[in-house]
Amino acid sequence: xxxxxxxxxxxxxxxxxxxxxxxxxxxxxxxxxxxxxxxxxxxxxxxxxxxxxxxxxxxxxxxxxxxxxxxxxxxxxxxxxxxxxxxxxxxxxxxxxxxxxxxxxxxxxxxxxxxxxxxxxxxxxxxxxxxxxxxxxxxxxxxxxxxxxxxxxxxxxxxxxxxxxxxxxxxxxxxxxxxxxxxxxxxxxxxxxxxxxxxxxxxxxxxxxxxxxxxxxxxxxxxxxxxxxxxxxxxxxxxxxxxxxxxxxxxxxxxxxxxxxxxxxxxxxxxxxxxxxxxxxxxxxxxxxxxxxxxxxxxxxxxxxxxxxxxxxxxxxxxxxxxxxxxxxxxxxxxxxxxxxxxxxxxxxxxxxxxxxxxxxxxxxxxxxxxxxxxxxxxxxxxxxxxxxxxxxxxxxxxxxxxxxxxxxxxxxxxxxxxxxxxxxxxxxxxxxxxxxxxxxxxxxxxxxxxxxxxxxxxxxxxxxxxxxxxxxxxxxxxxxxxxxxxxxxxxxxxxxxxxxxxxxxxxxxxxxxxxxxxxxxxxxxxxxxxxxxxxxxxxxxxxxxxxxxxxxxxxxxxxxxxxxxxxxxxxxxxxxxxxxxxxxxxxxxxxxxxxxxxxxxxxxxxxxxxxxxxxxxxxxxxxxxxxxxxxxxxxxxxxxxxxxxxxxxxxxxxxxxxxxxxxxxxxxxxxxxxxxxxxxxxxxxxxxxxxxxxxxxxxxxxxxxxxxxxxxxxxxxxxxxxxxxxxxxxxxxxxxxxxxxxxxxxxxxxxxxxxxxxxxxxxxxxxxxxxxxxxxxxxxxxxxxxxxxxxxxxxxxxxxxxxxxxxxxxxxxxxxxxxxxxxxxxxxxxxxxxxxxxxxxxx
RNA sequence: GGGCGCAUAGCUCAGUUGGUUAGAGCGCUGCCUUCACACGGCAGAGGUCCACAGUUCGAGUCUGUGUGCGCCCACCA
Numbered sequence: 001x002x003x004x005x006x007x008x009x010x011x012x013x014x015x016x017x018x019x020x021x022x023x024x025x026x027x028x029x030x031x032x033x034x035x036x037x038x039x040x041x042x043x044x045x046x047x048x049x050x051x052x053x054x055x056x057x058x059x060x061x062x063x064x065x066x067x068x069x070x071x072x073x074x075x076x077x078x079x080x081x082x083x084x085x086x087x088x089x090x091x092x093x094x095x096x097x098x099x100x101x102x103x104x105x106x107x108x109x110x111x112x113x114x115x116x117x118x119x120x121x122x123x124x125x126x127x128x129x130x131x132x133x134x135x136x137x138x139x140x141x142x143x144x145x146x147x148x149x150x151x152x153x154x155x156x157x158x159x160x161x162x163x164x165x166x167x168x169x170x171x172x173x174x175x176x177x178x179x180x181x182x183x184x185x186x187x188x189x190x191x192x193x194x195x196x197x198x199x200x201x202x203x204x205x206x207x208x209x210x211x212x213x214x215x216x217x218x219x220x221x222x223x224x225x226x227x228x229x230x231x232x233x234x235x236x237x238x239x240x241x242x243x244x245x246x247x248x249x250x251x252x253x254x255x256x257x258x259x260x261x262x263x264x265x266x267x268x269x270x271x272x273x274x275x276x277x278x279x280x281x282x283x284x285x286x287x288x289x290x291x292x293x294x295x296x297x298x299x300x301x302x303x304x305x306x307x308x309x310x311x312x313x314x315x316x317x318x319x320x321x322x323x324x325x326x327x328x329x330x331x332x333x334x335x336x337x338x339x340x341x342x343x344x345x346x347x348x349x350x351x352x353x354x355x356x357x358x359x360x361x362x363x364x365x366x367x368x369x370x371x372x373x374x375x376x377x378x379x380x381x382x383x384x385x386x387x388x389x390x391x392x393x394x395x396x397x398x399x400x401x402x403x404x405x406x407x408x409x410x411x412x413x414x415x416x417x418x419x420x421x422x423x424x425x426x427x428x429x430x431x432x433x434x435x436x437x438x439x440x441x442x443x444x445x446x447x448x449x450x451x452x453x454x455x456x457x458x459x460x461x462x463x464x465x466x467x468x469x470x471x472x473x474x475x476x477x478x479x480x481x482x483x484x485x486x487x488x489x490x491x492x493x494x495x496x497x498x499x500x501x502x503x504x505x506x507x508x509x510x511x512x513x514x515x516x517x518x519x520x521x522x523x524x525x526x527x528x529x530x531x532x533x534x535x536x537x538x539x540x541x542x543x544x545x546x547x548x549x550x551x552x553x554x555x556x557x558x559x560x561x562x563x564x565x566x567x568x569x570x571x572x573x574x575x576x577x578x579x580x581x582x583x584x585x586x587x588x589x590x591x592x593x594x595x596x597x598x599x600x601x602x603x604x605x606x607x608x609x610x611x612x613x614x615x616x617x618x619x620x621x622x623x624x625x626x627x628x629x630x631x632x633x634x635x636x637x638x639x640x641x642x643x644x645x646x647x648x649x650x651x652x653x654x655x656x657x658x659x660x661x662x663x664x665x666x667x668x669x670x671x672x673x674x675x676x677x678x679x680x681x682x683x684x685x686x687x688x689x690x691x692x693x694x695x696x697x698x699x700x701x702x703x704x705x706x707x708x709x710x711x712x713x714x715x716x717x718x719x720x721x722x723x724x725x726x727x728x729x730x731x732x733x734x735x736x737x738x739x740x741x742x743x744x745x746x747x748x749x750x751x752x753x754x755x756x757x758x759x760x761x762x763x764x765x766x767x768x769x770x771x772x773x774x775x776x777x778x779x780x781x782x783x784x785x786x787x788x789x790x791x792x793x794x795x796x797x798x799x800x801x802x803x804x805x806x807x808x809x810x811x812x813x814x815x816x817x818x819x820x821x822x823x824x825x826x827x828x829x830x831x832x833x834x835x836x837x838x839x840x841x842x843x844x
Numbered sequence: 845g846g847g848c849g850c851a852u853a854g855c856u857c858a859g860u861u862g863g864u865u866a867g868a869g870c871g872c873u874g875c876c877u878u879c880a881c882a883c884g885g886c887a888g889a890g891g892u893c894c895a896c897a898g899u900u901c902g903a904g905u906c907u908g909u910g911u912g913c914g915c916c917c918a919c920c921a
Binding site for chain 2: 018020220222225227242243244245246256257289290291294295296297298299300301302305306307308309310311312381382383384422424425427428430431432434435437543544546547573574576612614616617618619620622624625627628630631633634635637638639640641642643645684685688691692698699702706780783784786787788789790791792793794795
């Protein structure tokens with residue numbers, strides 16, 4: 001038993017009492033100052049790893065789920081950077097569109113009324129008024145811009161605190177000039193190729209926000225409704241019962257339809273029936289989509305009650321009888337075809353009512369007129385809503401811009417060019433592509449968005465000539481047709497006969513965000529940069545927007561560059577609260593407020609928790625994991641201080657003792673596994689392997705070697721420092737703050753710009769892992785004996801007899817003195833046996 | 845109605861090509877004031893691997909059926 005050795009004085013840079021406090025602030029400032037994550041655009045495409053980072057919707061509430069998914073992207077960025085790639089890792093803010101307008105309406109109490117003049121002195125009142133105040137379009141835009149800037153700063157703050165290694169110099173916003181230019185330029189190019197077009201067509205419409213919405217933004221909600229049994233009259237005066245949940249649309253009825261094989265209605269096909277109340281004659285038609293099981297098996301077709309009506313209307317070439325206006329109210333004037341005097345009188349009773357009121361009134365009128373049989377029969381049924389809306393969508397006819405979908409097989413082929421992580425998410429893409437209907441409506445009747453770079457001439461009679469486009473020149477873009485003037489016209493001619501009119505609408509936000517690789521990559525003005533980053537390597541995103549962001553990006557890249565936009569898609573899941581419900585959206589003091597959590601546990605701990613979410617899987621919000629992560633970070637701090645306290649040994653080759661080589665050999669395997677895991681986007685496995693090794697490094701190896709290390713043994717010190725160096729680098733993507741802190745104690749430069757360890761670097765010689773395994777097992781048995789005897793681990797051991805196979809005993813011999821020191825063993829004997837057993841006799 | 849995923853210890857999850865006694869962390873219990881770390885360490889208890897059927901010498905793992913949960917999609921009269 002050796003005498004305690006005085007501990008060598010540690011490096012001056014190693015603090016006596018290391019702490020995690022303040023590491024986030026310290027290092028994020030330092031990384032910013034040093035440009036640690038700056039992108040070097042002189043590198044070529046093969047040297048670059050480009051990430052198509054999702055621009056977060058800044059109008060949404062910040063919550064801990066963001067931290068999880070953005071950590072995953074950062075893990076990949078940091079891994080590839082350490083592998084020597086120049087990582088192109090921009091950040092965008094999605095700050096245009098309807099959601100921002102809604103947020104502004106709530107936060108500032110204003111809404112846009114384009115008919116109002118600009119008021120330079122207007123300031124929103126604080127707190128905002130309950131009833132939003134109408135303001136001019138320029139005022140509204142200004143307020144929106146202020147609000148998004150504030151929101152973006154909060155995101156920036158959170159991302160920096162989380163340690164995201166983005167290059168902030170590459171930032172963009174989807175409402176910014178660059179994004180507007182790319183959006184308009186991309187649009188014009190599609191227009192020139194007839195891949196974008198404008199047409200008047202039935203459109204899904206949100207009556208509250210008064211805008212069209214796209215197929216991808218729909219969601220079904222099950223709400224109460226009721227079947228109303230309406231009494232139509234056949235030519236012979238007999239009744240024909242038709243069940244509908246929307247009697248208020250009766251005036252919009254253009255036909256009734258049954259299945260062609262439905263024997264009950266076959267005799268009526270080709271005849272006409274008369275609607276109750278309005279007394280309009282409509283044909284009885286056949287169509288496959290009519291379901292004999294539903295209602296009375298025969299349906300009324302209205303223009304338009306739902307998307308099936310649109311299909312019937314199109315397939316059967318029916319006329320339009322519009323009843324619903326864009327504000328969701330019944331049109332003032334009755335539709336064409338409603339000629340009957342009583343019918344017009346009935347219509348006047350519902351004109352101007354909203355849908356709910358209209359339904360009530362129509363039912364009353366029908367009851368009075370005997371047009372309805374029995375009481376309404378309540379049901380629950382799915383109805384289409386805009387995903388952020390409050391009232392069911394209506395379908396109205398409107399002029400809209402569309403982008404054509406490519407043929408299905410082309411879109412599927414593009415999907416197959418991408419490697420999906422996890423692979424099963426690919427199915428969602430295919431399902432979506434196979435279920436597409438119509439084309440992509442990119443028009444929104446809103447204000448805070450990218451306008452269409454289009455004007456229309458006005459003829460001498462004041463008619464806007466919508467089929468004669470005045471398209472902005474490429475070099476003019478971005479333009480705002482509401483203030484800019486097309487070539488050949490003067491500002492005074494705006495909205496005048498013989499003059500011009502600007503296109504009033506803006507693009508759907510996806511029409512812009514589908515171009516994120518183009519926007520971030522500098523297309524079309526910086527083609528040098530673009531060639532260095534496109535097609536990109538990675539699209540990381542959540543699974544809910546496969547049908548939107550991912551799909552649309554593929555389409556734009558397909559049209560513009562004839563390629564998939566990236567080689568790999570990394571799809572993350574959602575964060576759920578411990579009860580598996582949706583996380584609360586409230587910002588501020590909620591239990592999932594990210595800043596509060598980071599403040600309590602540290603960013604590394606939050607990243608640790610997030611790293612446990614495997615691609616495609618959901619993750620529960622688990623405070624326990626924050627604790628575990630924090631404990632790991634603390635352990636790294638303390639273990640590192642301990643290791644570095646043994647002094648320096650610059651020659652890594654000095655590691656020669658069998659125990660030390662065994663440790664390094666095992667570490668080399670860990671490096672190899674972690675590297676492969678990362679290359680397969682299995683970052684969770686990389687962390688698990690590293691973490692598990694690290695704990696045995698601390699509990700077993702460090703305990704075994706410390707007596708020798710205290711003496712300054714070159715092999716021990718070299719192995720410890722080499723092991724620590726590799727471990728810090730393996731942990732660096734996950735725990736960037738604590739690893740950087742420790743790295744700074746004894747290394748130059750940032751750990752995040754150091755090279756990822758390689759197996760060969762760690763284990764130049766072949767160590768025999770058995771040495772460490774057997775030594776750790778014996779030490780473990782000694783500890784167990786002490787614990788069982790309720791003795792301190794410092795208690796002396798009189799005798800240890802190890803039974804084992806010859807190679808096990810030989811391995812133990814190679815570490816004999818380390819084992820004796822670590823276990824405080826007076827006498828260590830070995831005896832041959834078939835399996836390894838350890839008999840421990842404690843001293844009295 | 846269609847598709848996808850999940851189901852393993854009280855909780856959160858690993859279990860790679862089928863192969864002895866199914867693992868980890870947390871939690872729980874006990875012990876250790878230990879000279880890197882009490883924001884610690886050591887150890888212990890705890891499981892009919894959702895059910896049924898099949899393939900196989902052998903199934904947590906492969907096949908089928910069913911059940912439960914979650915998500916995505918769907919033409920909703």
